[in-house]
Amino acid sequence: MGKTIAEKILSVHSGQDAKAGDIVIADLDFMIGQDGTSGVAIDSFRKMNAKKVFDPKKIAIIIDHSSPSPNEGVSAIHKKIREFAKEQAITLYDIGCGVCHQLTPEQGHVVPGDLVIGADSHTCTYGAINVFSTGIGSTDLAAGMISGKLWFKVPETMKVVYKGKMPKGLYSKDLILNLIGKIGSDGATYMALEFYGETIENLSIDARFTISNMAIECGAKVGLMLADKKVLDWVKIHSKRKPNPVEPDKDAVYSKTIEIDVSMLEPLIAKPHTVDNVCPVSEVIGTPIQQGYIGTCTNGRVEDLRIAASILKGKQVNPETRLIVAPASKQILMEAMKEGIVQTLLEAGAVFVTPGCGPCVGTHNGVPSDGENVISTANRNFKGRMGNPNAFIYLASPATVAASMIEGKIADPRKYL
Amino acid sequence: MKLTGKARRLPQNDNINTDYIISGRYKFKIQDPAELAKHVMEDIDPNFYSRLQKGDFIVAGKNFGCGSSREQAPQAIKYAGISAVIAKSFARIFYRNCYNLGLPAIEAETDGIDEGDELELDLDHGIIKNKTKNREMKISPLSPTMQVLLKDGGLVEHFKKHGGFKL
Secondary structure, three states, X not given: OEOOHHHHHHHHHHOOOOOOOOEEEEEOOXXXXXXXXXXXXXXXXXHOOOOOOOXXXXXXXXXXXXXXXOOHHHHHHHHXXXXXXXHHOOEEEOOOOEOXXXXXXXXXXXXXXXXXXXEOHHHHHHHHHOOEEEEOOHHHHHHHHHHOEEEEEOOEEEXXXXXXXXXXXXXXXXXXXXXXXXXXXXXXXXXXXXXXXXXXXXXXXXXXXXXXXXXXXXXXXXXXXXXXXXXXXXXXXXXXXXOOOOOOOOOEOOXXXXXXXXXXXXXXXXXXXXXXXXXXXXXXXXXXXXXXXXXXXXXXXXXXXXXXXXXHOOOOOOOOXXXXXXXXXXXXXXXXXHOOHHHHHHHHXXXXXXXXXXXXXXXXXXXXXXXXXXXXXXXXXXXXXXXXXXXXXXXXXXXHXXXXXXXXXXXXXXXXX | OEEEEEEEOOOOOOOOEHHHHOOHHHHOOOOOHHHXXXXXXXXXXXXXXXXXXXXXXXXXXXXXXXXXXXXXXXXXXXXXXXXXXXXXXXXXXXXXXXXXXXXOEEEOOOOOOOOOOEEEEEOOOOEEXXXXXXXXXXXXXXXXXXXXXXXHOOHHHHHHHHOOOOO
16 A cells, blocks of 8 residues: 555654554654743753753754743743753754744755654644644653654645636635635644645745645644655755655555635635634625734745735825734845835835744734734634734735735735736 | 543633633743643633632533644643543644643543533543533543553653653
């Protein structure tokens, strides 16, 4: 019986013939923590009586979620992380470097075929470049830092095939929202996803990251794609490490296959307060919006900022609303400056905050007020997510957010393309 | 292992996410788990913590603990004195985190359990007794990995005992 990508990567890293349902202990190629989870990981590391990490080159901690620190409680956690990173000689990306899930692939830490864990649920992002990467908790990270290993239940795999030509105004964010709306927030719990189809092949790497990033929003462990030429070219630019691309066997066994024809889809919105509460933009058009947010590990990349700038060029953010932009990394910010994107967005009335998670997690940089509606390119719209349980978050593509900023209410981006 | 306590239900049955369990505005600045515990479920049920008694069970529907990987979520539940979470199904990372902290996350049919019901969770026999309703329910069997982690009292204790993974 053939193997899926997940079964192959877990077999290679555990030295066992790993089949869906098995539990394996596997060697890790890389692991990350962020400022919201690493404090607890460091506590666990100490409680486990560990003195040294197994390999400092395979660990990075990123201060991105609440960065720079907005209060003394966060400052204490940041201090603890900086001291630990120095003591253990591990890589630290301090304030302003960017979001963990942009930096980890961008800085060349991961390559196709790797097995990677991160104490952050959106670690599944690197599936887009053929990495088995998955979110785990802080104590799991501590165990990984000490032993270089972690236990995994080998997941079943759901195959998702996107077919057809992307209509104008449709972006990769709409593709993943469509899937999540279809299968629900637990539609792929404990499964790996494998994404295929001409639609995926035609997407840029930036756009593919958006899809894999949101695999967790339907409960999946990882959202894998093939390492095609685009991926290998991208990896070559970003990493000195040698990739080990993994393809599934022809007779691999899938628990389910879903086919989606994208040619008739329209831009989508995830309405408050769940990510699977998905509807066409036309259903909520005209909903007043008090704040827009473009950024995050989902949609804070150069291509996303470029799309937003192309819509907002020569226009103004409506006075009834405000637009916050957080590039996903410093490198992205610099590229966006070079291309004139930053200038365009600033002239349109956008406010830039430090590269990092921005207001997504509700600790700083734009907490909405009671009763306010936010439209955001992020991946979660849970009640309270942005720091106020009495606010309402709508999720959409950068184009839909940008169009909505012009009108001060939810708008169809196709009007502005 | 037998655990007894009252069932605590939430205003929402399914998809209780980790942001609801412990909000980002607390988990980023409070490091003391006992302090964090005071804010457990605050955004969906502001009086939740104040009505808890030591040993109570959280009882919920499907996909409990979806969302972020924050270990502060099961940590806040544990330090609030909850002895186990019983739900129809769990999100993957939350489930791992529970066992890593030695907190049982039990899969069972929960529709017949109401707020305040007296429950006895018998992990050796895989049964929940609802003493109030005089009913018994089977729980989904625990994998050997989870049984080891629970017996050792979580992953920290497991590592201290074995010096690494011995699952």
